[in-house]
Every structure is written in C-alpha cells, then in structure tokens.
Amino acid sequence: MTNHLPTSVTTSLSRRGLLGAGVGGSAALGLSACGGSSSPGKAGPTAASGSGGAEGYDGPExxxxxxxxxxxxxxxxxxxxxxxxxxxxxxxxxxxxxxxxxxxxxxxxxxxxxxxxxxxxxxxxxxxxxxxxxxxxxxxxxxxxxxxxxxxxxxxxxxxxxxxxxxxxxxxxDLHPAGLYYNTTVMEKVGLDPTKPPTTKDEFMAALDACKSKGVQGYWVSALSVGGLVAQSMIFQNGGYMEDETGTKTGFGDQPAIDAITFFKSLIDGGYSPKNAAGDADWVSFQNDKAAFMINGPWMVTPCKEISKLKWGCAPVPILGKDQKTWGGxxxxxxxxxxxxxxxxxxxxxxxxxxxxxHSVGWAEAGMVPARTSVRDSEEFKKYSEVTQFEKMIDWVQFPPLKPGVADAESEWGPAVSNAMLGKKPVDVALKEAAVKGDKILAANQKKYGY
Known part of the structure; x- marks a missing residue:
C-alpha cells in the first residue's frame, strides 16, 4: 500500500497492522485481498533442481x-x-x-x-x-x-x-508479532513506573486511569485501524479467530470479536482516547508525547529510534484476553x-x-525477528535489545489457515469495525452482518480453489 506520508508513518500504515481495518473500505481491502481474486494461472511448476544453494554458485554470470x-x-x-x-x-x-x-x-x-x-x-x-x-x-x-x-x-x-x-x-x-510500545516521558509524567509496562488487561486499564487522572488520553484508538493487529490480538487471546482452520467460516460475529471491538470502543467512550482519531493517531500521539502506549509491530522500532527526543521502550503485548497470543506476520x-x-x-x-x-540477523535492523533459530541464538542478534522483546512472542503468533483466498473475507471486516466503532451500528449487529457476507466469500473461494 502506498501512502503519501512521512517514511516513519508510512512504515507503520503499510503493514498488515491495517489488515482488514477498513480505511474507507479500500486501503484495507488492498491488504486483505492480496492475490486472491483471480483464477489459477496456466503456468505449471518449474522443475526443481540443485541442492538448495548450499554448494554456492560457480556458473556463468x-x-x-x-x-x-x-x-x-x-x-x-x-x-x-x-x-x-x-x-x-x-x-x-x-x-x-x-x-x-x-x-x-x-x-x-x-x-x-x-x-x-x-x-x-x-x-x-x-x-x-x-x-x-x-x-x-x-x-x-x-x-x-x-x-x-x-x-x-x-x-x-x-x-x-x-x-x-x-x-x-x-x-x-522473519516473524513480526504485535507488541507494546510505551512512552517513558508520559509514564513518568502521570506517575507510572516505566520499568513496569502493563502485562494484563487490569494493569493496562489501571495505567490508562492514571493517565486520565492527569488529563492525558493514554492510548489513542482509531476506528480506521483498530480492526487490524490491535483488535485481532485480543480476538486470538479470547480463543477466537478471523477464519477457522477449514477456511469456511469467519469469526467476525463470534463473541471473542464482539468483545474485542466493544472493549476498544469503550476506550473512546470512556475518554481514554479522543474520538474520530486518524488511522495513524496511535503513532502520531506516541511520538509527540501525547500518549503513553501504542500497540504495533516491530517495524516501528526503527522509526522510534530515529526520533532523538523520544524516550520509549517496548514489551510483549498485554494479555487483554485470556491467553498468550498475538497477531503476527x-x-x-x-x-x-x-x-x-x-x-x-x-x-x-x-x-x-x-x-x-x-545472514538474516541483518534484517533485525528493520525491527524484524529472524525466523532461523540459529540466527536468533547468535550473540549478534542479542544486541538488538528492542527486537528481542518481540522474540519473546514468537510462539504466541497466530497465522491464517492454510487455505487459498481466506483473507478475501476481511474486506467485510474492516467496514464493519468502522461502523461499530463510530456508533453507526451496534457492535454485534455490524460484526454479525460482516460474518454473513464474509462466509459467502469463503464459500465461493472454497468452490473456486477446490478445498
């Protein structure tokens, strides 16, 4: 997704963090429907050859x-x-x-x-x-x-x-889970201990109450982006899913999803977040010392480091539900x-x-957690102290089912979340309607791809 924004903001918004978030129903669709709309191509598989590249290359240029x-x-x-x-x-x-x-x-x-x-x-x-x-x-x-x-x-x-x-x-x-970023300056301002970022829903809410008591809206939530990695992490933590393992049913209208969107809407309704926040409001408020927290992917490590005045840290995503799970890519x-x-x-x-x-340890400069175990175990990787916080969550990461076209259904999720967050429809009504439409998309893809 191309965004006409500063590089640091573009980095944040161009990720799957906006997957299905429903930015006018278009940007999210571009992300969630990547490569699933056409019929299978005519070209057949290339005959495999070689020994995986282990022997190196000594042929012609x-x-x-x-x-x-x-x-x-x-x-x-x-x-x-x-x-x-x-x-x-x-x-x-x-x-x-x-x-x-x-x-x-x-x-x-x-x-x-x-x-x-x-x-x-x-x-x-x-x-x-x-x-x-x-x-x-x-x-x-x-x-x-x-x-x-x-x-x-x-x-x-x-x-x-x-x-x-x-x-x-x-x-x-690599793996890139969602995690928690905390603003040390804001936490100290409202009397919170920046060495103890929240790890549970109760601790998270206690921290937001401390912020609110000092006139600070501690975590900015946007109807345009919360349906991505933020809400999905809570859905997974509550035992829900976006699409089930068979690739035939969405979890949009199930209780875990309804509870997640209801929770984040309550943050706006309760004054912990401003209303009508822009899609990148979590990052803008965080970097300008207006908010204490941001839930985002490890790709934000580099933009955070580029702002010299910003005092911050990162940690595993708080358990806002029941289990240690998180959105990840x-x-x-x-x-x-x-x-x-x-x-x-x-x-x-x-x-x-x-x-x-x-050599994927060099990819950690982009904030990514190397997938290769031997690389993560290396001394060189340990110097990426912020990225190692995200490494703690690699076993928490939830991936979509191994079925073609399942993400196409999330074109219905984004607009529904926006309607619910903005109060245009009751949360359960908006999400259940999206589930019906999403299930029809999955049924069509099941027929098209033959699974």
Missing part, C-alpha cells in the same frame, strides 16, 4: 530479478542485505524491485503468466496458499531438503504456515514459476535464499 513489497523504511535495509550478498557472490547480480503490497499481488501473477516473472519474490506467509493454488509460485522442497532444514530450525508456527497441499512453498525470513522467500527453465538462474536463486537465511 547471471542476473536475478527480485520483487518485494518493501516500500517503507525497511526497503533500504533489504537493499543493503542484497548488496552484501552480491559482494559475497560476484557472479550473481540481483535487481531489486519494490512494489507496494496492494499492487504486488496483481502484478506478480500477471508477470508469471506472461513468462516475465521474477526469479525471487518476498511475500507474507498469509499469501502462500493463494499464490501456490494459483501456480504463481513453485514448491521449494528441494531447497529445504538440500539445506537439511527441518521444523526444528524455525518456530513451529511459521514452518507449518509455509506449506500448501503438503508441499513447502516458502522459506520464512512473516515475510517469506518464494520462487515464482518460470516458463523458461534456466538452470543457472534456478541454482543462483537458491544460493540467494540460503545466504539470506543464514
């Missing part, structure tokens, strides 16, 4: 096209890593193209169908099943086997999420289907995936 959606502050960090790869592998030139995520999943299938797809593509784990079903990307079982990788080398949840129809289609690069490397099977490029692309996985 090749140029690889690498597409991703990193149009925010993480883009330059990825380009830096690519530059380091090319220095270590001088025979492989990698041309990086960043395309806004909302456009990425329209352009990639078209390019693959026309035989002009990139050799490498980075995408969210939530898009793997859809892109696999549409034959846009190919299985990479040979890479995993060639590198002797297994589930023990990654968090179990992200490893399992990289499969579709029992084939592995992606190599996870993952960037994964995939190999798009190629009509022209160039063996040298296939081998070089696999070398790229292997190298990036082994």
């Amino acid at each position: 090749v140029t690889l096209q690498y597409w991703n959606g990193l149009t925010g502050g993480d883009g330059p960090i990825m380009k830096k890593l690519v530059g380091e790869f090319m220095k270590a592998n001088p025979k492989i030139k990698v041309v990086t193209t960043a395309i806004a995520w909302a456009d990425f999943f329209q352009k990639l299938p078209a390019a693959v169908s026309n035989g002009k797809g990139p050799e490498i593509a980075l995408m969210h784990v939530s898009d793997i099943a859809t892109m696999g079903a549409r034959k846009v990307i190919q299985p990479i079982d040979d890479v995993i086997k060639g590198l002797n990788l297994s589930e023990s080398d990654f968090p179990s949840n992200v490893w399992k999420a990289a499969f579709y129809n029992n084939d592995q289609y992606a190599m996870p690069l 993952s960037h994964c490397f995939t190999l798009p289907v190629q009509k022209s099977n160039d063996a040298n490029k296939q081998k070089a692309a696999r070398v790229f995936l292997n190298w990036m996985g082994n």
Whole structure:
C-alpha cells in the first residue's frame, strides 16, 4: 500500500497492522485481498533442481530479478542485505524491485503468466496458499531438503504456515508479532513506573486511569485501524479467530470479536482516547508525547529510534484476553514459476535464499525477528535489545489457515469495525452482518480453489 506520508508513518500504515481495518473500505481491502481474486494461472511448476544453494554458485554470470513489497523504511535495509550478498557472490547480480503490497499481488501473477516473472519474490506467509493454488509460485522442497532444514530450525508456527497441499512453498525470513510500545516521558509524567509496562488487561486499564487522572488520553484508538493487529490480538487471546482452520467460516460475529471491538470502543467512550482519531493517531500521539502506549509491530522500532527526543521502550503485548497470543506476520522467500527453465538462474536463486537465511540477523535492523533459530541464538542478534522483546512472542503468533483466498473475507471486516466503532451500528449487529457476507466469500473461494 502506498501512502503519501512521512517514511516513519508510512512504515507503520503499510503493514498488515491495517489488515482488514477498513480505511474507507479500500486501503484495507488492498491488504486483505492480496492475490486472491483471480483464477489459477496456466503456468505449471518449474522443475526443481540443485541442492538448495548450499554448494554456492560457480556458473556463468547471471542476473536475478527480485520483487518485494518493501516500500517503507525497511526497503533500504533489504537493499543493503542484497548488496552484501552480491559482494559475497560476484557472479550473481540481483535487481531489486519494490512494489507496494496492494499492487504486488496483481502484478506478480500477471508477470508469471506472461513468462516475465521474477526469479525471487518476498511475500507474507498469509499469501502462500493463494499464490501456490494459483501456480504463481513453485514448491521449494528441494531447497529445504538440500539445506537439511527441518521444523526444528524455525518456530513451529511459521514452518507449518509455509506449506500448501503438503508441499513447502516458502522459506520464512522473519516473524513480526504485535507488541507494546510505551512512552517513558508520559509514564513518568502521570506517575507510572516505566520499568513496569502493563502485562494484563487490569494493569493496562489501571495505567490508562492514571493517565486520565492527569488529563492525558493514554492510548489513542482509531476506528480506521483498530480492526487490524490491535483488535485481532485480543480476538486470538479470547480463543477466537478471523477464519477457522477449514477456511469456511469467519469469526467476525463470534463473541471473542464482539468483545474485542466493544472493549476498544469503550476506550473512546470512556475518554481514554479522543474520538474520530486518524488511522495513524496511535503513532502520531506516541511520538509527540501525547500518549503513553501504542500497540504495533516491530517495524516501528526503527522509526522510534530515529526520533532523538523520544524516550520509549517496548514489551510483549498485554494479555487483554485470556491467553498468550498475538497477531503476527512473516515475510517469506518464494520462487515464482518460470516458463523458461534456466538452470543457472534456478541454482543462483537458491544460493540467494540460503545466504539470506543464514545472514538474516541483518534484517533485525528493520525491527524484524529472524525466523532461523540459529540466527536468533547468535550473540549478534542479542544486541538488538528492542527486537528481542518481540522474540519473546514468537510462539504466541497466530497465522491464517492454510487455505487459498481466506483473507478475501476481511474486506467485510474492516467496514464493519468502522461502523461499530463510530456508533453507526451496534457492535454485534455490524460484526454479525460482516460474518454473513464474509462466509459467502469463503464459500465461493472454497468452490473456486477446490478445498
């Protein structure tokens, strides 16, 4: 999603944090419906070759096209890593193209169908099943086997999420859970101990009461964005889901979702948050010392560091429900289907995936938690003290079901949340209506994709 905002704000809003949040029903749709609207492509899978890139590349010089959606502050960090790869592998030139995520999943299938797809593509784990079903990307079982990788080398949840129809289609690069950011200046101003950020709903509300007693609205909630990672984290904590494991039912109208939206609406109604806050109000209020807290992804670590006057910290997301769970995403490397099977490029692309996985500690500069266990266990990763706070939650992360097109239903979730938060409809009415419509979308996709 392209936003005409400062880089730091764009970084925040261009993430799946706005997944299904319903910014006028359009921005959220662009994120939640990535790559699920067309019928499967005609191209067949490329024949797998090589040993996963472990042996390196000694063939003729090749140029690889690498597409991703990193149009925010993480883009330059990825380009830096690519530059380091090319220095270590001088025979492989990698041309990086960043395309806004909302456009990425329209352009990639078209390019693959026309035989002009990139050799490498980075995408969210939530898009793997859809892109696999549409034959846009190919299985990479040979890479995993060639590198002797297994589930023990990654968090179990992200490893399992990289499969579709029992084939592995992606190599996870990172995990990015939702977490809590706290403003030290504001906390001290209202008499809170900044070394003890809230960990439960009761502690969170006690902190907001302390803020309110001092005339501070401690946590700014927006009807335009709360339905993303913020509300979804609470839904998961209460045992709910956005889509069930079968990919045939939404949880929009279930009690966990109703309770979550009711809670965040109560923060506005109770004066803990201003009314009609903009979609990026949590970040704007936080960086300007107007709010004590922000719930966001680890990509905000870098923007926070860039503001010298800002005194802050981060911690695991508070348990606003019952269980230790959180919204989370993952960037994964995939190999798009190629009509022209160039063996040298296939081998070089696999070398790229292997190298990036082994050197993913550098990706922590973008705030991301490396997916590779060996990298997270390294001494080098430990220096990213803020990112290690998000590492604590990797087992909490909830991923969508491994069914193609399930995120399409969230086009109904965003507008419903906005209507509920703005008081245009009762919360339960708005969400139950969205559930009926969302379930119809899932039923259509089940028929289309045959699951």
